[in-house]
Amino acid sequence: xxxxxxxxxxxxxxxxxxxxxxxxxxxxxxxxxxxxxxxxxxxxxxxxxxxxxxxxxxxxxxxxxxxxxxxxxxxxxxxxxxxxxxxxxxxxxxxxxxxxxxxxxxxxxxxxxxxxxxxxxxxxxxxxxxxxxxxxxxxxxxxxxxxxxxxxxxxxxxxxxxxxxxxxxxxxxxxxxxxxxxxxxxxxxxxxxxxxxxxxxxxxxxxxxxxxxxxxxxxxxxxxxxxxxxxxxxxxxxxxxxxxxxxxxxxxxxxxxx
Numbered sequence: 001x002x003x004x005x006x007x008x009x010x011x012x013x014x015x016x017x018x019x020x021x022x023x024x025x026x027x028x029x030x031x032x033x034x035x036x037x038x039x040x041x042x043x044x045x046x047x048x049x050x051x052x053x054x055x056x057x058x059x060x061x062x063x064x065x066x067x068x069x070x071x072x073x074x075x076x077x078x079x080x081x082x083x084x085x086x087x088x089x090x091x092x093x094x095x096x097x098x099x100x101x102x103x104x105x106x107x108x109x110x111x112x113x114x115x116x117x118x119x120x121x122x123x124x125x126x127x128x129x130x131x132x133x134x135x136x137x138x139x140x141x142x143x144x145x146x147x148x149x150x151x152x153x154x155x156x157x158x159x160x161x162x163x164x165x166x167x168x169x170x171x172x173x174x175x176x177x178x179x180x181x182x183x184x185x186x187x188x189x190x191x192x193x194x195x196x197x198x199x200x201x202x203x204x205x206x207x208x209x210x211x212x213x214x215x216x217x218x219x220x221x222x223x224x225x226x227x228x229x230x231x232x233x234x235x236x237x238x239x240x241x242x243x244x245x246x247x248x249x250x251x252x253x254x255x256x257x258x
Contacts, residue, residue: 001034007041008120013049020053042123046075047140087152122148132241138158147173168255175226197225199258207250
């Protein structure tokens with residue numbers, strides 16, 4: 001039995017493939033291996049690979065249901081099950097603790113309530129926020145270069161400019177909604193990128209809410225174009241989700257003209 005256990009991070013498909021192949025090579029014709037992937041912390045609200053390479057995924061809720069029902073009267077086992085239940089409570093109480101917090105970045109406060117910050121805590125906040133979207137399953141939670149990210153999975157839009165390919169996409173990064181662009185730096189120059197950004201900003205300036213802001217003209221593979229800052233401590237998640245959907249519904253169809 002091969003068990004991979006994650007708390008706050010998601011294994012890549014390459015990692016699962018490597019583990020699967022390593023142990024599979026050790027099997028002979030008369031033996032069989034079972035592969036289990038346990039997601040026991042905020043990892044269970046994050047995106048995980050569609051191809052799990054033979055691993056059966058056991059989320060936090062499923063682990064509590066299956067293992068918690070076992071008649072094992074061993075102190076360490078029962079304490080472990082209790083810790084899983086507390087983790088489940090932290091997922092559901094994330095917003096409640098947020099509203100009574102001194103501020104979003106007070107690490108001592110979150111540590112006192114058992115939260116690991118900042119990425120794991122934001123994963124739980126994103127999970128609560130995404131419940132308010134019309135299409136919950138279209139939003140993916142994960143780490144983007146060590147920042148908490150919630151990406152609109154259906155929003156990747158492939159385009160061309162002077163026969164050069166690039167893609168627009170939408171994501172939350174911490175408390176801010178971003179419209180970004182992915183480019184190949186070997187094909188898209190700094191001037192090309194600036195031209196693309198200015199075209200998009202003109203659209204956003206004319207069609208978005210007063211919350212809209214431009215971003216600095218950085219040059220990279222993944223580059224932000226516009227942003228809409230929110231306050232998770234002061235604003236209701238239902239209103240944030242409602243405004244986000246309104247912004248995207250107005251701006252995204254217009255990106256086809258860029």
